[in-house]
Amino acid sequence: MCRKPGSNSSYNFVSFVVNGLSAGAPGLAGRVERKPKPALIRGLNWNHNHEMKNLFKSTATAASLREGVWREFYLGLLHKGMRPEMARLTLARKIAAIALRSGRKEKGSTPSI
Numbered sequence: 097m098c099r100k101p102g103s104n105s106s107y108n109f110v111s112f113v114v115n116g117l118s119a120g121a122p123g124l125a126g127r128v129e130r131k132p133k134p135a136l137i138r139g140l141n142w143n144h145n146h147e148m149k150n151l152f153k154s155t156a157t158a159a160s161l162r163e164g165v166w167r168e169f170y171l172g173l174l175h176k177g178m179r180p181e182m183a184r185l186t187l188a189r190k191i192a193a194i195a196l197r198s199g200r201k202e203k204g205s206t207p208s209i
Contacts, residue, residue, distance in 0.1 A: 152191055152192040152195075153184070153185075155188065156184050156187040156191055159187060159191065160187060166191070169187060170184070173187070
């Protein structure tokens with residue numbers, strides 16, 4: 097097997113297996129076998145506040161149904177081709193970001209320099 101400059105070892109291993117050069121190796125027989133990767137946790141932490149999550153989701157649902165700026169934002173996302181549930185999630189995140197940001201300013205928890 098010849099090495100290409102700048103190539104990594106996983107590329108060489110895959111090309112070695114795919115080309116059938118490892119047919120003599122036990123268990124491979126020219127097939128690429130990969131171990132399953134563990135599921136990545138996406139979204140909120142495991143210990144997130146369920147009440148806050150439900151509050152922002154229900155607020156986004158209500159805001160997407162009533163006339164106003166939030167509905168226009170929601171309809172704009174739909175017009176761009178976003179699925180309704182993803183548009184509501186985006187709206188909920190935007191509302192949460194604004195609410196949490198304004199709450200932080202009111203408490204005065206911003207460190208002063």
